[in-house]
Amino acid sequence: MTQINVITLFPEMIENATQYGLLGQCLRNQLLSVTTLNPRTFTSDVHKTVDDRPFGGGDGMVMLAEPLKKAVLDLRAKDQLGRLVYLSPQGRAWNNQRAEEFSKERKITLVCGRYGGVDQRWINWSGAEEVSIGDYVLNGGELGALVMIESLSRFLPGALGHDQSAHHDSFHLGVLEEPQFTRPRDFEGEVAPEILFGGHHAKIQDWKASVRLLVTLAKRPDLMTSQVTPEQKRKAAGIFLLMTSAEKAVLGLSHLSEEEVLKWKA
Numbered sequence: 001m002t003q004i005n006v007i008t009l010f011p012e013m014i015e016n017a018t019q020y021g022l023l024g025q026c027l028r029n030q031l032l033s034v035t036t037l038n039p040r041t042f043t044s045d046v047h048k049t050v051d052d053r054p055f056g057g058g059d060g061m062v063m064l065a066e067p068l069k070k071a072v073l074d075l076r077a078k079d080q081l082g083r084l085v086y087l088s089p090q091g092r093a094w095n096n097q098r099a100e101e102f103s104k105e106r107k108i109t110l111v112c113g114r115y116g117g118v119d120q121r122w123i124n125w126s127g128a129e130e131v132s133i134g135d136y137v138l139n140g141g142e143l144g145a146l147v148m149i150e151s152l153s154r155f156l157p158g159a160l161g162h163d164q165s166a167h168h169d170s171f172h173l174g175v176l177e178e179p180q181f182t183r184p185r186d187f188e189g190e191v192a193p194e195i196l197f198g199g200h201h202a203k204i205q206d207w208k209a210s211v212r213l214l215v216t217l218a219k220r221p222d223l224m225t226s227q228v229t230p231e232q233k234r235k236a237a238g239i240f241l242l243m244t245s246a247e248k249a250v251l252g253l254s255h256l257s258e259e260e261v262l263k264w265k266a
């Protein structure tokens with residue numbers, strides 16, 4: 001079981017949001033355990049102070065190093081600390097690959113800042129690695145912690161049920177997932193691709209693999225990695241060149257130029 005501790009001034013945000021859907025199931029099935037610690041518990045004054053004005057002036061308040069240090073020491077004493085992360089807009093970017101890597105950890109502690117952030121000396125003292133969930137500034141680290149928890153939980157064995165795997169999702173091996181279709185077969189005049197109804201499993205899988213490459217080329221060419229072979233690209237180009245404009249439209253590939261795809265033919 002993976003143990004995740006979240007140090008936060010708003011434990012309810014974490015406790016409530018982890019109850020739903022597949023993540024809630026992960027917790028109930030004990031694939032994952034999420035516990036919270038409130039830095040206020042580790043204060044020693046009557047007001048339970050966790051922040052103070054920044055030295056040198058400036059906007060907002062800064063979280064005190066001492067309660068955060070005590071929270072970390074408490075977890076360390078119980079041998080519960082594990083990999084220590086401070087959620088920060090200045091951190092290394094989070095992505096699906098890192099989610100998979102973190103899913104292999106047995107214990108993780110996520111520290112959520114609030115206000116203007118935390119005293120730099122706590123970051124230095126703790127040696128926490130800084131993780132950012134994107135180039136924007138949130139009011140606190142809790143949403144970031146939830147993003148980390150949910151995305152890594154998808155890689156835990158058994159988390160998605162028997163027939164699903166996070167390895168079929170977008171971003172795995174640098175490609176996006178193919179478009180998905182369900183009933184009705186015809187929606188507003190757009191008909192789901194014919195091949196999906198042929199019942200030929202191997203052919204469908206082959207076609208899906210090529211469509212994944214084409215969708216990635218159309219939407220996020222920057223993701224494509226060297227793990228995609230020239231042979232796979234040639235196959236995808238061949239499929240694209242045989243598509244009708246209605247098929248391209250239903251797959252969201254209308255704007256992908258033949259010229260672009262023909263480079264894969266060479």
Ligand SMILES: C[S@@+](CC[C@H](N)C(=O)[O-])C[C@H]1O[C@@H](n2cnc3c(N)ncnc32)[C@H](O)[C@@H]1O
Binds near residue numbers: 116
């Ligand atoms: C208002 S922010 C502080 C931002 C800080 N003054 C700065 O400019 O770097 C408060 C807290 O939200 C969290 N946070 C904000 N944006 C984040 C992001 N993009 N990724 C992860 N955590 C973030 C951090 O824990 C941070 O301490």
